[in-house]
Amino acid sequence: MIPSMTEVEYSRESEAATLCKSCGLCCTGHLFSWVRLKATELTPSEKLGLKVIRNDPTQRGFTQPCPAWNGQCAIYTSPHYPRGCDSYKCKLLRELLDESISLRDAQSVVEETKASIRKVEAQLPKSADGSYRDRFIAQVKSLRESSGQGHHHKFLVQAEVLLNVFRNSFGVKDFFEEEEGIAKT
Numbered sequence: 001m002i003p004s005m006t007e008v009e010y011s012r013e014s015e016a017a018t019l020c021k022s023c024g025l026c027c028t029g030h031l032f033s034w035v036r037l038k039a040t041e042l043t044p045s046e047k048l049g050l051k052v053i054r055n056d057p058t059q060r061g062f063t064q065p066c067p068a069w070n071g072q073c074a075i076y077t078s079p080h081y082p083r084g085c086d087s088y089k090c091k092l093l094r095e096l097l098d099e100s101i102s103l104r105d106a107q108s109v110v111e112e113t114k115a116s117i118r119k120v121e122a123q124l125p126k127s128a129d130g131s132y133r134d135r136f137i138a139q140v141k142s143l144r145e146s147s148g149q150g151h152h153h154k155f156l157v158q159a160e161v162l163l164n165v166f167r168n169s170f171g172v173k174d175f176f177e178e179e180e181g182i183a184k185t
């Protein structure tokens, strides 16, 4: 049977949901450290349990890792679901939706990215504070600036590989540009 347009769209949406559930990197603090909110969303988001930033006029939003992520978004159906989350589509998801990549290949990209993340994470200083992204940026900056780069060469090579994946596969390319690089919008 040739599927109708509605069925095709449904099938793509369903694949998109499968991909996002197997990924979550835009919610877990790996790609972003905070998510922008409109002024009217601050209080409703706080009531939903998100950690709203109240003390920084340059970051109106909530921090990541997001407490609503539990393998999928727990507040997806809320009328107060953040608009920034609703509208965000990473490059990989956009490619899946326009059929330039299959679901299986997209999931492989996610798996490989998570493996790279684990490799890098194992070498980050232990800390309960801050997102993976914050800790990753701090470590790369610190090692790039230190005179003993040779000793940390392996870490910096792995970090560069991961940054390339974030850039080329997910479309997140501004890890070191403070003004623009930290909002999931």
Ligand code: SF4
Residues within 6 Å of the ligand: 026, 027, 035, 066, 067, 068, 069, 070, 072, 073, 074, 075, 076, 082, 085
């Ligand atoms: S609210 Fe949902 S979609 Fe938005 S960052 Fe949190 S878990 Fe992800």
